Amino acid sequence: MINRKILWLFMLPGIVLYTGLFVYPALSGLFYSFTNWDGVSPSYDFVGISNYKDSFDSIIFRKAFLNNIKFMIVVVVIQTIVSLVLALILAKNSKTSVFFRALYFFPAILSSVSVGLIWSFIYDPSIGLINTGLQHAGLEQLAKSWTGDAKIALYSIAFVQIWAHAGQMMIIFIAGLQAIPGELIEAARIDGATRLQVFRKITWPLLAPSAAIVISYTTIQSFKAFDLIFVMTDGGPNYATEILTTYIYHLAFSNYSFGLASAGSMIFLVLLGILTFFQFRALRRDGAAG
Protein backbone atom coordinates (compact mmCIF):
# COMPACT_ATOMS: atom_id res chain seq x y z
CA MET A 1 0.00 0.00 0.00
CA ILE A 2 1.39 3.34 -1.01
CA ASN A 3 -0.10 6.47 0.43
CA ARG A 4 0.32 8.90 -2.47
CA LYS A 5 -1.06 11.91 -0.63
CA ILE A 6 1.50 11.59 2.13
CA LEU A 7 4.29 11.09 -0.39
CA TRP A 8 3.32 14.32 -2.16
CA LEU A 9 3.38 16.03 1.20
CA PHE A 10 6.91 14.68 1.69
CA MET A 11 8.03 16.24 -1.58
CA LEU A 12 6.19 19.52 -1.27
CA PRO A 13 8.65 21.58 0.83
CA GLY A 14 11.59 20.59 -1.35
CA ILE A 15 9.71 21.22 -4.57
CA VAL A 16 8.58 24.66 -3.38
CA LEU A 17 12.08 25.62 -2.26
CA TYR A 18 13.75 24.38 -5.43
CA THR A 19 11.14 25.87 -7.75
CA GLY A 20 11.07 29.24 -6.03
CA LEU A 21 14.76 29.79 -5.45
CA PHE A 22 16.32 27.88 -8.32
CA VAL A 23 13.99 27.10 -11.24
CA TYR A 24 12.22 30.45 -11.15
CA PRO A 25 15.43 32.52 -11.12
CA ALA A 26 16.80 30.38 -13.96
CA LEU A 27 13.71 31.07 -16.08
CA SER A 28 13.59 34.75 -15.18
CA GLY A 29 17.22 34.99 -16.30
CA LEU A 30 16.07 33.89 -19.72
CA PHE A 31 13.34 36.55 -19.58
CA TYR A 32 15.73 39.34 -18.57
CA SER A 33 18.06 38.44 -21.41
CA PHE A 34 15.50 39.97 -23.81
CA THR A 35 15.31 43.25 -21.89
CA ASN A 36 17.53 46.27 -21.30
CA TRP A 37 17.15 46.11 -17.51
CA ASP A 38 19.93 47.64 -15.41
CA GLY A 39 19.17 45.43 -12.42
CA VAL A 40 17.84 48.16 -10.15
CA SER A 41 15.30 50.42 -11.93
CA PRO A 42 11.63 49.50 -11.64
CA SER A 43 11.11 49.51 -15.40
CA TYR A 44 12.75 48.12 -18.51
CA ASP A 45 12.01 47.63 -22.19
CA PHE A 46 12.07 44.59 -24.39
CA VAL A 47 14.88 44.69 -26.86
CA GLY A 48 14.39 41.38 -28.64
CA ILE A 49 17.54 39.46 -29.37
CA SER A 50 19.79 42.50 -29.51
CA ASN A 51 21.55 41.50 -26.26
CA TYR A 52 22.57 38.26 -27.90
CA LYS A 53 23.79 40.10 -31.00
CA ASP A 54 25.71 42.58 -28.87
CA SER A 55 27.28 39.75 -26.90
CA PHE A 56 28.61 38.03 -29.99
CA ASP A 57 29.83 41.39 -31.35
CA SER A 58 31.59 42.29 -28.11
CA ILE A 59 35.36 42.00 -28.26
CA ILE A 60 35.52 41.30 -24.54
CA PHE A 61 32.97 38.51 -24.83
CA ARG A 62 35.01 36.85 -27.55
CA LYS A 63 38.20 37.30 -25.56
CA ALA A 64 36.51 35.79 -22.50
CA PHE A 65 35.27 32.85 -24.55
CA LEU A 66 38.73 32.18 -25.94
CA ASN A 67 40.21 32.43 -22.45
CA ASN A 68 37.64 29.90 -21.26
CA ILE A 69 38.69 27.49 -23.97
CA LYS A 70 42.41 27.96 -23.30
CA PHE A 71 41.97 27.57 -19.57
CA MET A 72 39.82 24.47 -20.06
CA ILE A 73 42.22 22.72 -22.44
CA VAL A 74 45.28 23.39 -20.28
CA VAL A 75 43.56 22.23 -17.11
CA VAL A 76 41.94 19.14 -18.66
CA VAL A 77 45.10 17.87 -20.35
CA ILE A 78 47.52 18.51 -17.50
CA GLN A 79 45.22 17.62 -14.62
CA THR A 80 44.22 14.32 -16.22
CA ILE A 81 47.81 13.29 -16.89
CA VAL A 82 49.00 14.37 -13.45
CA SER A 83 46.19 12.62 -11.61
CA LEU A 84 46.67 9.44 -13.63
CA VAL A 85 50.40 9.34 -12.95
CA LEU A 86 49.83 9.95 -9.23
CA ALA A 87 47.18 7.23 -9.14
CA LEU A 88 49.49 4.71 -10.81
CA ILE A 89 52.14 5.47 -8.19
CA LEU A 90 49.79 5.30 -5.21
CA ALA A 91 47.29 2.61 -6.28
CA LYS A 92 48.69 -0.10 -3.98
CA ASN A 93 47.49 0.20 -0.40
CA SER A 94 50.32 0.85 2.00
CA LYS A 95 50.90 3.27 4.84
CA THR A 96 53.00 5.52 2.62
CA SER A 97 50.38 5.56 -0.15
CA VAL A 98 47.57 6.37 2.26
CA PHE A 99 49.57 9.25 3.69
CA PHE A 100 50.45 10.73 0.29
CA ARG A 101 46.89 10.26 -1.01
CA ALA A 102 45.59 12.31 1.92
CA LEU A 103 48.25 14.96 1.34
CA TYR A 104 47.49 15.28 -2.39
CA PHE A 105 43.78 15.40 -1.69
CA PHE A 106 44.10 18.02 1.03
CA PRO A 107 43.80 21.23 -1.08
CA ALA A 108 40.28 20.11 -2.08
CA ILE A 109 38.97 20.88 1.40
CA LEU A 110 40.27 24.48 1.35
CA SER A 111 37.97 27.23 0.14
CA SER A 112 38.83 28.65 -3.24
CA VAL A 113 39.26 32.03 -1.56
CA SER A 114 41.95 30.55 0.69
CA VAL A 115 43.63 28.82 -2.23
CA GLY A 116 43.51 32.07 -4.21
CA LEU A 117 45.04 34.08 -1.36
CA ILE A 118 47.73 31.46 -0.70
CA TRP A 119 48.80 31.57 -4.33
CA SER A 120 48.58 35.35 -4.57
CA PHE A 121 51.19 35.29 -1.82
CA ILE A 122 53.30 32.69 -3.62
CA TYR A 123 53.07 34.56 -6.93
CA ASP A 124 53.66 38.01 -5.41
CA PRO A 125 56.25 39.66 -7.68
CA SER A 126 58.34 41.28 -4.93
CA ILE A 127 58.07 39.08 -1.81
CA GLY A 128 56.35 35.99 -3.20
CA LEU A 129 57.87 32.57 -2.60
CA ILE A 130 58.67 31.87 -6.22
CA ASN A 131 60.49 35.08 -7.00
CA THR A 132 62.32 35.17 -3.66
CA GLY A 133 63.27 31.54 -4.15
CA LEU A 134 64.60 32.26 -7.64
CA GLN A 135 66.58 35.16 -6.23
CA HIS A 136 68.17 32.95 -3.57
CA ALA A 137 69.08 30.47 -6.30
CA GLY A 138 70.65 33.24 -8.38
CA LEU A 139 68.05 32.93 -11.12
CA GLU A 140 66.57 36.45 -10.90
CA GLN A 141 66.16 36.55 -14.66
CA LEU A 142 63.42 33.90 -14.39
CA ALA A 143 61.41 35.97 -11.90
CA LYS A 144 58.13 37.15 -13.32
CA SER A 145 54.99 38.96 -12.40
CA TRP A 146 53.09 35.67 -12.45
CA THR A 147 49.59 37.05 -12.37
CA GLY A 148 50.42 40.56 -13.56
CA ASP A 149 51.91 39.63 -16.91
CA ALA A 150 49.11 39.31 -19.48
CA LYS A 151 50.99 36.60 -21.36
CA ILE A 152 51.15 34.11 -18.49
CA ALA A 153 48.48 35.16 -15.98
CA LEU A 154 45.84 32.73 -17.26
CA TYR A 155 48.28 29.82 -17.11
CA SER A 156 49.45 30.79 -13.64
CA ILE A 157 45.84 30.45 -12.48
CA ALA A 158 45.35 27.21 -14.41
CA PHE A 159 48.30 25.85 -12.44
CA VAL A 160 46.59 26.74 -9.18
CA GLN A 161 43.37 25.08 -10.33
CA ILE A 162 45.32 21.89 -11.01
CA TRP A 163 47.17 22.15 -7.69
CA ALA A 164 43.82 22.29 -5.92
CA HIS A 165 41.98 19.50 -7.77
CA ALA A 166 44.40 16.93 -9.20
CA GLY A 167 44.38 15.00 -5.92
CA GLN A 168 40.63 14.61 -6.07
CA MET A 169 40.79 13.23 -9.61
CA MET A 170 43.60 10.90 -8.54
CA ILE A 171 41.16 9.27 -6.09
CA ILE A 172 38.80 8.44 -8.98
CA PHE A 173 41.65 6.85 -10.93
CA ILE A 174 42.75 4.89 -7.87
CA ALA A 175 39.22 3.51 -7.43
CA GLY A 176 39.31 2.46 -11.09
CA LEU A 177 42.75 0.86 -10.75
CA GLN A 178 41.80 -1.07 -7.64
CA ALA A 179 38.80 -2.54 -9.46
CA ILE A 180 41.13 -4.19 -11.98
CA PRO A 181 41.68 -7.81 -10.91
CA GLY A 182 45.30 -8.30 -9.87
CA GLU A 183 45.38 -11.85 -11.25
CA LEU A 184 44.86 -10.46 -14.73
CA ILE A 185 48.02 -8.38 -14.53
CA GLU A 186 49.98 -11.14 -12.81
CA ALA A 187 49.01 -13.66 -15.48
CA ALA A 188 50.11 -11.29 -18.22
CA ARG A 189 53.41 -10.64 -16.43
CA ILE A 190 54.03 -14.39 -16.07
CA ASP A 191 53.35 -14.77 -19.78
CA GLY A 192 56.21 -12.34 -20.33
CA ALA A 193 54.39 -9.05 -20.97
CA THR A 194 56.41 -5.93 -20.14
CA ARG A 195 55.06 -3.31 -17.76
CA LEU A 196 54.36 -1.01 -20.69
CA GLN A 197 52.47 -3.75 -22.52
CA VAL A 198 50.44 -4.51 -19.41
CA PHE A 199 49.54 -0.84 -19.10
CA ARG A 200 48.57 -0.49 -22.76
CA LYS A 201 46.68 -3.74 -23.19
CA ILE A 202 45.09 -4.28 -19.77
CA THR A 203 45.24 -1.33 -17.39
CA TRP A 204 44.41 1.45 -19.82
CA PRO A 205 41.35 -0.17 -21.49
CA LEU A 206 39.93 -1.13 -18.10
CA LEU A 207 40.66 2.34 -16.79
CA ALA A 208 38.79 4.06 -19.63
CA PRO A 209 35.55 4.55 -17.66
CA SER A 210 37.45 6.31 -14.86
CA ALA A 211 39.27 8.42 -17.43
CA ALA A 212 35.94 9.40 -18.98
CA ILE A 213 34.66 10.52 -15.58
CA VAL A 214 37.81 12.49 -14.80
CA ILE A 215 37.97 14.17 -18.19
CA SER A 216 34.32 15.13 -18.33
CA TYR A 217 34.26 16.37 -14.74
CA THR A 218 37.40 18.43 -15.26
CA THR A 219 36.05 19.84 -18.52
CA ILE A 220 32.88 21.15 -16.90
CA GLN A 221 34.60 22.24 -13.70
CA SER A 222 37.22 24.26 -15.53
CA PHE A 223 34.70 25.73 -17.94
CA LYS A 224 32.59 27.15 -15.13
CA ALA A 225 35.58 28.39 -13.11
CA PHE A 226 34.98 31.67 -11.32
CA ASP A 227 36.28 31.82 -7.76
CA LEU A 228 40.03 31.55 -8.32
CA ILE A 229 40.06 34.15 -11.06
CA PHE A 230 37.74 36.44 -9.11
CA VAL A 231 40.06 36.24 -6.10
CA MET A 232 43.45 36.34 -7.84
CA THR A 233 43.14 38.70 -10.82
CA ASP A 234 39.47 39.62 -11.20
CA GLY A 235 39.85 39.23 -14.96
CA GLY A 236 42.94 41.42 -15.30
CA PRO A 237 45.43 42.51 -16.39
CA ASN A 238 43.67 44.09 -19.35
CA TYR A 239 41.14 41.21 -19.67
CA ALA A 240 43.94 38.63 -19.96
CA THR A 241 42.18 36.36 -17.46
CA GLU A 242 38.60 37.45 -18.12
CA ILE A 243 36.47 34.34 -18.65
CA LEU A 244 32.74 34.11 -19.34
CA THR A 245 31.68 33.91 -15.71
CA THR A 246 33.73 36.92 -14.63
CA TYR A 247 32.63 38.78 -17.77
CA ILE A 248 28.98 38.19 -16.81
CA TYR A 249 29.67 39.25 -13.23
CA HIS A 250 31.41 42.47 -14.27
CA LEU A 251 28.71 43.36 -16.80
CA ALA A 252 26.00 42.98 -14.19
CA PHE A 253 27.63 44.40 -11.09
CA SER A 254 30.13 46.94 -12.44
CA ASN A 255 28.34 48.14 -15.59
CA TYR A 256 24.75 47.52 -14.50
CA SER A 257 24.01 45.94 -17.89
CA PHE A 258 21.78 43.28 -16.41
CA GLY A 259 20.00 42.42 -19.65
CA LEU A 260 23.22 42.05 -21.58
CA ALA A 261 24.76 40.02 -18.77
CA SER A 262 21.70 37.76 -18.70
CA ALA A 263 22.12 37.08 -22.41
CA GLY A 264 25.76 36.24 -21.65
CA SER A 265 24.60 33.82 -18.93
CA MET A 266 22.26 32.08 -21.35
CA ILE A 267 24.97 31.70 -23.98
CA PHE A 268 27.24 30.36 -21.28
CA LEU A 269 24.56 27.87 -20.24
CA VAL A 270 24.11 26.66 -23.82
CA LEU A 271 27.87 26.12 -24.14
CA LEU A 272 27.87 24.26 -20.86
CA GLY A 273 24.90 22.20 -22.06
CA ILE A 274 26.84 21.19 -25.17
CA LEU A 275 29.78 20.09 -23.03
CA THR A 276 27.45 18.18 -20.71
CA PHE A 277 25.85 16.44 -23.67
CA PHE A 278 29.23 15.19 -24.82
CA GLN A 279 30.00 14.20 -21.25
CA PHE A 280 26.93 11.97 -21.08
CA ARG A 281 27.69 10.47 -24.45
CA ALA A 282 31.25 9.71 -23.48
CA LEU A 283 30.17 8.19 -20.18
CA ARG A 284 27.53 6.04 -21.82
CA ARG A 285 29.88 4.83 -24.52
CA ASP A 286 32.41 3.75 -21.96
CA GLY A 287 29.75 2.01 -19.95
CA ALA A 288 30.36 4.01 -16.80
CA ALA A 289 27.33 4.72 -14.71
CA GLY A 290 28.87 7.87 -13.23
Next chain:
Amino acid sequence: MKWVGRIIMILYGLLIAAPLYFVVVSSFKTSQSFYASPLGWPQPWSLQNFITIFQAQPMLQYFWNSARVTLFTVVIVLFLGSLISYAIVRLGGRLGKFTFAYFVAGLIIPSQVIMLPLYSLVRQLGWSDNLTALIFVTAAGLLPLTVFTLTGFMEMLSKEMMEAGSMDGAGEWKIYWRLVLPLSGPSLSATAAFLFVMVWNDLLIPLLLLNSTEKLTLPLALMQFRGEYVTDYTMLLTGVVITALPMVVLFTFLQRFFVTGLTAGSVKG
Protein backbone atom coordinates in the same frame (compact mmCIF):
# COMPACT_ATOMS: atom_id res chain seq x y z
CA MET B 1 61.03 2.23 -12.50
CA LYS B 2 60.18 2.00 -8.83
CA TRP B 3 62.45 4.84 -7.77
CA VAL B 4 61.14 7.11 -10.54
CA GLY B 5 57.73 6.67 -8.95
CA ARG B 6 59.15 7.42 -5.50
CA ILE B 7 60.82 10.60 -6.74
CA ILE B 8 57.63 11.84 -8.40
CA MET B 9 55.68 10.99 -5.26
CA ILE B 10 57.99 13.03 -3.05
CA LEU B 11 58.30 15.96 -5.49
CA TYR B 12 54.54 16.25 -5.88
CA GLY B 13 54.21 15.94 -2.11
CA LEU B 14 56.55 18.92 -1.78
CA LEU B 15 54.54 20.86 -4.35
CA ILE B 16 51.44 20.43 -2.21
CA ALA B 17 53.11 20.73 1.19
CA ALA B 18 55.52 23.62 0.59
CA PRO B 19 52.84 26.29 0.02
CA LEU B 20 50.93 25.04 3.06
CA TYR B 21 54.12 25.02 5.15
CA PHE B 22 54.93 28.62 4.23
CA VAL B 23 51.37 29.71 4.93
CA VAL B 24 51.44 28.27 8.44
CA VAL B 25 54.96 29.50 9.23
CA SER B 26 54.22 33.00 7.92
CA SER B 27 51.21 33.31 10.17
CA PHE B 28 53.60 33.05 13.14
CA LYS B 29 55.91 35.78 11.87
CA THR B 30 55.83 39.42 12.72
CA SER B 31 55.43 41.68 9.73
CA GLN B 32 59.07 42.81 10.05
CA SER B 33 60.54 39.34 10.12
CA PHE B 34 58.32 38.34 7.20
CA TYR B 35 59.51 41.20 5.01
CA ALA B 36 63.13 40.77 6.13
CA SER B 37 63.12 37.13 5.08
CA PRO B 38 59.96 35.73 3.45
CA LEU B 39 61.42 32.22 3.24
CA GLY B 40 63.06 32.12 6.66
CA TRP B 41 62.12 30.74 10.01
CA PRO B 42 59.99 33.06 12.21
CA GLN B 43 62.23 35.26 14.35
CA PRO B 44 60.75 35.32 16.90
CA TRP B 45 57.76 32.95 16.84
CA SER B 46 54.84 35.20 17.56
CA LEU B 47 51.16 34.72 18.20
CA GLN B 48 50.63 38.43 17.63
CA ASN B 49 48.82 37.98 14.28
CA PHE B 50 46.27 35.67 15.82
CA ILE B 51 45.71 38.06 18.72
CA THR B 52 45.50 41.08 16.43
CA ILE B 53 43.09 39.47 13.99
CA PHE B 54 40.72 38.45 16.76
CA GLN B 55 40.93 41.94 18.27
CA ALA B 56 40.68 43.94 15.06
CA GLN B 57 38.09 41.76 13.33
CA PRO B 58 34.87 40.20 14.52
CA MET B 59 36.38 36.75 13.83
CA LEU B 60 34.10 34.94 16.26
CA GLN B 61 31.09 36.51 14.59
CA TYR B 62 32.33 35.32 11.17
CA PHE B 63 32.89 31.85 12.56
CA TRP B 64 29.47 31.81 14.09
CA ASN B 65 27.89 33.02 10.80
CA SER B 66 29.67 30.36 8.77
CA ALA B 67 28.88 27.65 11.30
CA ARG B 68 25.18 28.52 11.47
CA VAL B 69 24.77 28.82 7.71
CA THR B 70 26.64 25.57 7.07
CA LEU B 71 24.90 23.55 9.73
CA PHE B 72 21.37 24.67 8.91
CA THR B 73 21.88 24.38 5.17
CA VAL B 74 23.26 20.85 5.41
CA VAL B 75 20.47 19.70 7.75
CA ILE B 76 17.74 21.25 5.58
CA VAL B 77 19.16 19.88 2.34
CA LEU B 78 19.60 16.38 3.76
CA PHE B 79 16.15 16.33 5.32
CA LEU B 80 14.20 17.70 2.34
CA GLY B 81 16.37 15.83 -0.14
CA SER B 82 15.94 12.48 1.58
CA LEU B 83 12.18 13.00 1.83
CA ILE B 84 12.01 13.66 -1.91
CA SER B 85 14.26 10.71 -2.74
CA TYR B 86 12.18 8.43 -0.56
CA ALA B 87 8.96 9.60 -2.23
CA ILE B 88 10.49 9.19 -5.69
CA VAL B 89 11.53 5.62 -4.93
CA ARG B 90 8.17 4.76 -3.37
CA LEU B 91 6.10 6.38 -6.13
CA GLY B 92 8.15 4.88 -8.92
CA GLY B 93 6.55 4.86 -12.35
CA ARG B 94 6.22 7.91 -14.52
CA LEU B 95 5.56 10.27 -11.65
CA GLY B 96 8.69 9.23 -9.82
CA LYS B 97 10.75 9.50 -12.97
CA PHE B 98 9.38 12.93 -13.77
CA THR B 99 10.08 14.33 -10.30
CA PHE B 100 13.57 12.86 -10.44
CA ALA B 101 14.21 14.46 -13.84
CA TYR B 102 12.86 17.81 -12.60
CA PHE B 103 15.48 17.91 -9.87
CA VAL B 104 18.34 16.41 -11.83
CA ALA B 105 17.85 19.00 -14.57
CA GLY B 106 19.21 21.48 -12.03
CA LEU B 107 22.58 19.69 -12.05
CA ILE B 108 23.35 21.21 -15.44
CA ILE B 109 22.77 24.76 -14.23
CA PRO B 110 25.59 26.10 -12.06
CA SER B 111 25.06 29.01 -9.68
CA GLN B 112 27.14 31.17 -12.05
CA VAL B 113 24.22 31.08 -14.48
CA ILE B 114 21.50 32.00 -12.04
CA MET B 115 23.54 34.54 -10.05
CA LEU B 116 21.98 37.63 -11.64
CA PRO B 117 18.29 36.71 -11.43
CA LEU B 118 18.90 35.26 -7.98
CA TYR B 119 20.44 38.53 -6.86
CA SER B 120 17.50 40.58 -8.17
CA LEU B 121 14.90 38.15 -6.78
CA VAL B 122 16.43 38.31 -3.33
CA ARG B 123 16.53 42.10 -3.53
CA GLN B 124 12.90 42.31 -4.63
CA LEU B 125 11.85 40.07 -1.76
CA GLY B 126 13.78 42.29 0.65
CA TRP B 127 15.92 39.35 1.70
CA SER B 128 19.31 40.94 1.04
CA ASP B 129 21.85 40.72 3.82
CA ASN B 130 19.89 38.04 5.61
CA LEU B 131 21.53 34.81 6.76
CA THR B 132 18.25 32.89 6.78
CA ALA B 133 17.71 33.80 3.13
CA LEU B 134 21.27 32.68 2.41
CA ILE B 135 20.51 29.31 4.01
CA PHE B 136 17.41 28.74 1.90
CA VAL B 137 18.95 29.95 -1.35
CA THR B 138 22.01 27.74 -0.82
CA ALA B 139 19.83 24.79 0.12
CA ALA B 140 17.70 25.17 -3.02
CA GLY B 141 20.80 25.06 -5.20
CA LEU B 142 22.13 21.91 -3.52
CA LEU B 143 18.91 19.90 -3.73
CA PRO B 144 19.54 18.54 -7.25
CA LEU B 145 22.82 16.91 -6.29
CA THR B 146 21.42 15.58 -3.01
CA VAL B 147 18.28 14.14 -4.61
CA PHE B 148 20.38 12.58 -7.35
CA THR B 149 22.77 10.89 -4.91
CA LEU B 150 20.22 9.76 -2.34
CA THR B 151 17.70 8.45 -4.89
CA GLY B 152 20.43 6.38 -6.48
CA PHE B 153 21.23 4.88 -3.10
CA MET B 154 17.66 4.32 -1.92
CA GLU B 155 16.82 2.62 -5.19
CA MET B 156 19.23 -0.13 -4.18
CA LEU B 157 17.42 -0.74 -0.91
CA SER B 158 14.90 -3.55 -1.08
CA LYS B 159 11.44 -2.44 -2.21
CA GLU B 160 9.94 -5.58 -0.66
CA MET B 161 11.23 -4.46 2.70
CA MET B 162 9.43 -1.14 2.37
CA GLU B 163 6.32 -2.98 1.17
CA ALA B 164 6.52 -5.34 4.13
CA GLY B 165 6.74 -2.33 6.39
CA SER B 166 3.56 -0.83 5.02
CA MET B 167 1.80 -4.22 5.15
CA ASP B 168 2.55 -4.31 8.85
CA GLY B 169 0.66 -1.07 9.14
CA ALA B 170 3.63 1.28 9.37
CA GLY B 171 2.85 4.68 7.82
CA GLU B 172 5.07 6.27 5.18
CA TRP B 173 6.70 8.47 7.79
CA LYS B 174 7.58 5.51 9.95
CA ILE B 175 9.05 3.59 7.02
CA TYR B 176 11.06 6.64 6.01
CA TRP B 177 12.25 7.59 9.47
CA ARG B 178 12.71 4.19 11.08
CA LEU B 179 13.72 2.04 8.15
CA VAL B 180 15.02 3.87 5.12
CA LEU B 181 16.96 6.70 6.80
CA PRO B 182 18.97 4.44 9.12
CA LEU B 183 19.78 2.13 6.22
CA SER B 184 20.91 5.13 4.14
CA GLY B 185 23.58 6.03 6.69
CA PRO B 186 26.64 5.58 4.47
CA SER B 187 25.15 7.56 1.62
CA LEU B 188 23.86 10.29 3.95
CA SER B 189 27.21 10.73 5.67
CA ALA B 190 29.15 10.92 2.40
CA THR B 191 26.66 13.47 1.05
CA ALA B 192 26.82 15.41 4.31
CA ALA B 193 30.62 15.64 4.14
CA PHE B 194 30.43 16.92 0.59
CA LEU B 195 27.70 19.46 1.37
CA PHE B 196 29.60 20.60 4.44
CA VAL B 197 32.73 21.47 2.46
CA MET B 198 30.69 23.08 -0.32
CA VAL B 199 28.72 25.37 1.97
CA TRP B 200 31.55 26.25 4.35
CA ASN B 201 33.76 27.26 1.42
CA ASP B 202 31.15 28.84 -0.84
CA LEU B 203 32.00 32.26 -2.21
CA LEU B 204 29.49 33.15 -4.91
CA ILE B 205 26.10 32.99 -3.21
CA PRO B 206 27.19 34.74 0.01
CA LEU B 207 28.91 37.32 -2.21
CA LEU B 208 25.61 38.05 -3.96
CA LEU B 209 23.46 38.10 -0.86
CA LEU B 210 25.46 39.59 1.99
CA ASN B 211 27.03 42.99 2.43
CA SER B 212 27.20 44.25 6.01
CA THR B 213 30.31 43.38 7.96
CA GLU B 214 28.61 41.58 10.84
CA LYS B 215 26.84 39.18 8.45
CA LEU B 216 29.85 37.95 6.46
CA THR B 217 30.82 34.30 6.25
CA LEU B 218 34.51 33.36 6.51
CA PRO B 219 35.36 33.27 2.78
CA LEU B 220 33.82 36.73 2.37
CA ALA B 221 35.64 37.94 5.45
CA LEU B 222 38.90 36.78 3.84
CA MET B 223 38.04 38.77 0.72
CA GLN B 224 37.50 41.79 2.92
CA PHE B 225 40.80 41.28 4.75
CA ARG B 226 42.54 41.33 1.41
CA GLY B 227 41.09 44.77 0.79
CA GLU B 228 42.16 45.95 4.25
CA TYR B 229 45.58 44.37 4.61
CA VAL B 230 46.48 44.53 0.89
CA THR B 231 49.92 42.91 0.97
CA ASP B 232 50.22 42.50 4.71
CA TYR B 233 50.49 38.80 4.02
CA THR B 234 51.12 37.71 7.60
CA MET B 235 47.65 38.91 8.61
CA LEU B 236 46.01 37.55 5.46
CA LEU B 237 47.59 34.15 5.88
CA THR B 238 46.62 34.08 9.55
CA GLY B 239 43.04 34.53 8.35
CA VAL B 240 43.51 31.66 5.91
CA VAL B 241 44.86 29.40 8.66
CA ILE B 242 42.00 30.20 11.03
CA THR B 243 39.38 29.65 8.31
CA ALA B 244 40.83 26.31 7.30
CA LEU B 245 41.20 24.95 10.85
CA PRO B 246 37.72 23.45 11.31
CA MET B 247 37.91 21.68 7.95
CA VAL B 248 41.40 20.39 8.74
CA VAL B 249 40.20 18.96 12.05
CA LEU B 250 37.17 17.31 10.42
CA PHE B 251 39.31 16.02 7.57
CA THR B 252 41.80 14.47 9.97
CA PHE B 253 39.15 12.57 11.89
CA LEU B 254 36.63 11.80 9.16
CA GLN B 255 38.99 11.39 6.23
CA ARG B 256 37.16 8.42 4.78
CA PHE B 257 33.84 10.28 4.50
CA PHE B 258 35.51 13.32 3.04
CA VAL B 259 37.40 11.47 0.37
CA THR B 260 34.47 9.31 -0.76
CA GLY B 261 31.93 12.11 -0.32
CA LEU B 262 33.87 14.79 -2.14
CA THR B 263 34.87 12.47 -4.91
CA ALA B 264 31.41 11.02 -5.47
CA GLY B 265 29.82 14.45 -5.19
CA SER B 266 32.21 16.05 -7.63
CA VAL B 267 31.64 13.33 -10.19
CA LYS B 268 27.92 13.87 -10.11
CA GLY B 269 28.04 17.66 -9.81
